[in-house]
Amino acid sequence: MEITITTPGLLFPAISLLLLAxxxxxxVLTNVIRQLSGKEDAKTQAIIRRQIASLRSRLQIIRAMQLFGVSxxxxxxxxxxxLFLSYIIAGKVLFGVSLVLLSISLAFSVYEIQISTNAITIEIERLDS
Structure with missing residues (x-):
């Protein structure tokens, strides 16, 4: 397979946009945590505890997403x-590693979306009560 210096460059905009997202x-999560910390309603304390557990988990996953994305x-x-220095094999290997790390980051992103959906369900429960 032929690989040129522009091949890894194709990922730069995609990775940058992912990191921004x-x-x-x-x-958004930090803002939600700040809002929850101001709520002292005894009626919603159990729901708030569940939300905080979910938020803590989501923060750890987002940290992993960012770590693998930056890597x-x-x-x-x-x-x-x-590739610029004509180390073709090293360039191919590093580009392959980059793709694997990006895939792991995206997998964490899918997992975080699932947890986020569960968090919305908790919020709906609070609104129903």
Whole structure:
């Protein structure tokens, strides 16, 4: 398979947009946590505890998403550098590692979306009560 210096460069915009989306999810979660910390209603304490457990889990998953996304970006940059310096095999390997890391990041993202859906269900329960 032929690989050129532009091949890893194709991932730069995609990874950058993913990292931006991950950061936005993180910011939204921190705002939700701040809002929940202000609620002292005894009636909703059990639901708030469930939400906090979900939020804690989601924050850890988002951290993993970001870690693997940034690692993928770093490997992509190093792959580009290796190809620029004519280290073709190293460039191919690093680009492959970058793709694997990006796939792991995306898998964590899917998992976080599932947990997010469960968190919305908890919020609906609160509204029903």
């Amino acid at each position: 991950y950061t936005n999810r993180f910011v 993928s970006f770093f490997c992509c940059v190093v792959a580009t550098l290796a």
